[in-house]
Amino acid sequence: MTKVINCGNLKIGGNNKITVQSMLNFNLSNNINQAIDQVKLLEANGCDIIRASIDSEEDAKAIKTLKKYTNMPIIADIQFDYKMALYAVENGIDAIRINPCYIGSEDNVKKVIEACKDKNIPIRVGVNSGSVKKEFLDKYNGVNQFSLVESALEQVKLVEKYNYDNIVISIKATNVKLTYDANIELKKRTDYPIHLGITESGSDEDGIIKTSMGLGSLILLGIGDTIRVSLTEDPVREVIIGRKILQYLGLRPYGIDVISCPTCGRTKVDLINIVKDVKKAVAPIKKDIKIAIMGCAVNGPGEAREADIGFASGNGEALLFKKGEIIRKVNEEEIIKVLLEEIEKIN
C-alpha cells in the first residue's frame, strides 16, 4: 500500500479514493476571469485537484484570488525557475510539481524543499519519456522502464536528502506499454503515491483510447493514486474521461451509466439516435444507476439483465424492464418520459 499524503483538504494514497486532476489552460495573471470560470466548471464536472502553471510572481499572487472560487487543492506547475515555487508557497499553494533536475543548483532545490517542508506541502516529482537524463539513457540503453524509474527515483532521493518525504511520483510516456511497464517497475521500488497519465496522448479517440488502456490496466493492478487525462481538448473533457475511467472500473460513481446494444439486422428502430437522446436527457441526473437501451425485445431484456432499468424497442412499442424482468409495454415516443419517471422512483 502507498503512503498517504495530504494535498489541501484531500488525502492521496493508501486506501483513499483515486483523485482526478486537470490543468488550467489560462494564464492566472493575464486571464484570471477565464481561469476562475474554468475552475468552477471543472469542479462542477467532478475534478478533484487542479494544476496551474506559475511562470511569474503575478501568477503566484493570483493563486489567492483563484482559491476564493474553489475548494479544490491547487498545484503549482513549475518549470525552470525555483523562485516561482517559493512565490507559490508564499501565496498559499497546496502542492508543487517540479522536476528538481531542471531547476538549477542543488541550493535552489534545497530552498524549494525547505519552503514546502515548512508548510507541509507535497512535492510531485517525476519524469516523462522526453525528459530522461542522458546519464540514465546511456546506462540503460535509451528510454525504457529502467531509465525512467532511475530518473524518477533520483529526484526522490534528492528530496529525501533534505529529510522530506511528502512526495508523489509520476512517470509518464506517450507510449502506453512503456507507461505500463515503467509504473509497474516503479511500484516495485517505492511506496510513495503514484500519479498516472499518458503524456501528450493526443485528442479525441486517440487520446481517450491510449489513456483508458494505460490508466485502466495499471489501476486494475492496484497502481495509481491520482490520475490526469492529458488531452489536446477542453480540460473539462479530461475530467469527464478521468471520472468515467474510474466509474467503469467500479471505483467511483459518476452518474448514470447508459448501456446499449450495438444494433444488428433485427433492430427495427433508429437506436443510435434514441440512445443519443436518452444520454442527453439523463446527463444531469447524479444517481449511480445503470440503464439499458436495447434494439429488440427478443434478446434485449435478457442481455441487459445487469441494468437497473431499461427499454427494448421494436415495432412502435418498447418493453420496459427492470433487472431483466419485463414490467410493461410503452409507446416508443414516450420512452424518455417514462424512463425519467422511473429513474425518479429509484433511490
Ligand code: SF4
Ligand atoms: S439486443 Fe436485439 S437488436 Fe440489439 S444487437 Fe442484440 S439481437 Fe440485435
